[in-house]
Amino acid sequence: MTEAEHRSLERLEVRQRQLRRGAVLVRENEGAGELYVLKRGMLMSYVLLDDGSRQILRFHFPGDMLAVSGLVYRRSPETVVALTDTVVCPFDRAEMTGIVTEHPRLAAIIMAVNQMERVALTDRLAALGRxxxxxxxxxxxxxxxxxxxxxxxxxxxxxxxxxxxxxxxxxxxxxxxxxxxxxxxxxxxxxxxxxxxxxxxxxxxxxxxxxxxxxxxxxxxxxxxxxxx
Amino acid sequence: MTEAEHRSLERLEVRQRQLRRGAVLVRENEGAGELYVLKRGMLMSYVLLDDGSRQILRFHFPGDMLAVSGLVYRRSPETVVALTDTVVCPFDRAEMTGIVTEHPRLAAIIMAVNQMERVALTDRLAALGRxxxxxxxxxxxxxxxxxxxxxxxxxxxxxxxxxxxxxxxxxxxxxxxxxxxxxxxxxxxxxxxxxxxxxxxxxxxxxxxxxxxxxxxxxxxxxxxxxxx
DNA sequence: CGCAGCTTTGAGATCGTTCAATCGTCGTGG
DNA sequence: CCACGACGATTGAACGATCTCAAAGCTGCG
Known part of the structure; x- marks a missing residue:
């Protein structure tokens, strides 16, 4: 990556928030709006069904972007919880606007990462189904x-x-x-x-x-x- | 969308290919490279497991982009097959480069659609699991x-x-x-x-x-x- | 020490599968 | 027009994978 691209990504990480194991970062059905870069630690996201059962959707590792569904949905479709003590960097989704506009290559990389996550999800789908x-x-x-x-x-x-x-x-x-x-x-x-x-x-x-x-x-x-x- | 954005998207649809029900558009593990916009009809994508069983991952409807994993993987992780007679518009992934570079807003829209698809997948995951x-x-x-x-x-x-x-x-x-x-x-x-x-x-x-x-x-x-x- | 949360194990119940047979529909060839 | 074959839908019976319920055991922590 170029110097400018790095600077742009670092702007997402100016603020930091610490979470204890078990702390809820985003709660299902509550207003979203903020996205995060995961700096240290491990989290999971899950949904709860009407009967009280839980489906864990994904585990998150450092470098992942969290709560990205906040780009699209007014209320979060899933809960995100810390599995270990973690450090996350919150940023506003308006920052995304800037990145996409100024650094097309970063936008492309984000799209590529999205595809990789999508394929990981389909692998799990096949595992659960078959x-x-x-x-x-x-x-x-x-x-x-x-x-x-x-x-x-x-x-x-x-x-x-x-x-x-x-x-x-x-x-x-x-x-x-x-x-x-x-x-x-x-x-x-x-x-x-x-x-x-x-x-x-x-x-x-x-x-x-x-x-x-x-x-x-x-x-x-x-x-x-x-x-x- | 603006005039220019429309023109850019239409450039993806200059070529057309017709498929009969049952025709394979992309086969799992074969070289990818081309992406498609679905113009008319319905398709599905699936994976086959070692024991011969099949997991259908997604159904595709007009307007969807198909085989997008070709952006990332050299070999397709999934098979795409026509469920009805269909019309698709193949385009090279290099076209994506142009769109992202010239139309940041289209890149952002594509990212938004990706998120919606991701959430649809997690809904299915919860259905299969719970x-x-x-x-x-x-x-x-x-x-x-x-x-x-x-x-x-x-x-x-x-x-x-x-x-x-x-x-x-x-x-x-x-x-x-x-x-x-x-x-x-x-x-x-x-x-x-x-x-x-x-x-x-x-x-x-x-x-x-x-x-x-x-x-x-x-x-x-x-x-x-x-x-x- | 004693609780709280996690793991482990057993026994019986349930859900979904497997195997097998029948039926209906539709397209093909005679 | 009819016979045939292929494929999908339907149903029954038995089996097996996974769940539920219940009871211990283990570990760390206040």
Whole structure:
């Protein structure tokens, strides 16, 4: 990126807000208006259904933009909550106007990132619609580990999940009880081991196969991006 | 939109291609490169899993852009197939470069549409993860009817679905057999009636409630869009 | 020490699938 | 005009995956 592009993005990060684990950043159905860049920590967004059940839609990692639906909807379609202590940088959606106008290439990059997020969502949709409980849990573990590894190259087969089994269930469309059983099965099958919240992959290939997991990080091609202004 | 913006968009539609029902526009894992604007007809996109099962990800209606993942991925992550006879307008992704550079407001509008699509996907995710089979079928019917109504104001409680029960199943994560039973139940419950492929909603409120359906068409706010250049 | 929240395990109930058979419709070829 | 075949819709019966309910066990924290 050019100097000017960097300066423009940094303008989104002048303010900072700290959140404790469990703090709500945006609440479903409440007025949106502000967007955020995630600086440090991990969050999730979810919706609540009429019967009180919860579907976790996405996990957020540093570098992600949060509450982007505020660009379109007057009220947020989803709740965003901190899973760890986090630092976010709020900015007004009017800032977006400036970026798009002055830096077409940044606009294009944002569109590209949107597509990647969309594909990640469709992968999860296929998992919920067409794979077994065991496969879904495996897919979630792989996805989160891979997501963490993008930012921390040191992570390999062992990592700290940082989710309760109830949260895993709400992300995969399962019950906490059944998540527990699936984790035990994966362990009994010799595919992973667990201790004190840390997960170790023992047979990543087999996990990926049973999860129908597709790596989307390779195969990216951004050659169409416009030149920097 | 301004004159110039219209001209720019029309440049995407200079070429036209006709497709028969069943024709494949883009095949999963094959080289992408071209994007499309859907002019007439209806398509779907789906992925195939290792065990041969299929998850339908989305239905496409006139005005939609198709195969947009070609902006990012060298190989298409999904297959796109015509559900009716259709007309699409192929354009090169390099055209996108021009639009983003010359018309920031169009870039912003495209970003807004992306968000709306993303929210539609998360609604389906919540449906697959956390609602009953009957609710999912009802949600699909409502979604498609509402989508059709955007383009054809004449449509009310009665419409032609144009999907087989197997397709409904692949979209909702169910078996064709079970879709059949759920449709029968919805009928027996007095919520809808069917004949010759046409569906009539008899109690739309109850359908929406059982489907946990949220109307996203209202509540849209695009006031942040930059001025036209 | 004692509570609160998370994990673990068992037993039985439910929902959705699988397998198999029948029926209807429509287009094709004779 | 009719027979045939393909495909989709429909229905029944049995099976199996996942849920629900209930009871412990574990861990960290005030």
């Amino acid at each position: 794979t077994s409980a065991k496969g879904r849990v495996a897919a979630l573990l792989l996805e989160i580990r891979n997501r963490m590894r993008v930012l921390d190259k040191g992570i390999d087969g062992t990592f700290t999940l940082g989710l309760t089994q109830e949260e895993i269930g709400d992300a995969t469309g399962l019950t906490a009880v059944h998540v527990n059983r699936m984790l035990r099965q994966l362990e009994d099958d010799g595919l992973l081991s667990r201790e004190a919240g840390r997960v170790t992959f023992l047979n990543e290939g087999a996990l990926a196969r049973m999860a129908n997991y597709t790596d989307r990080f390779s195969g990216i091609d951004l050659s169409w991006l416009p030149a920097a202004r | 609602t009953s089979a009957k609710g999912r079928v009802a949600a699909l019917l409502l979604e498609i009817r509402n989508r059709m109504r955007v383009l054809d104001k004449g449509i009310d409680g009665t419409f032609t679905l144009g999907l087989t029960q197997e397709e409904i199943g692949d979209a909702t994560g169910l078996t064709a057999v079970h879709v059949n039973r759920m449709l029968r139940q919805l009928e027996d419950d007095g919520l809808l009636s069917r004949e010759a492929g046409r569906v009539t909603f008899l109690n739309e409120g109850a359908l929406a409630r059982m489907a946990n359906y949220t109307d996203r068409f209202s509540g849209i706010d695009l006031s942040w869009l930059p001025a036209a250049r």
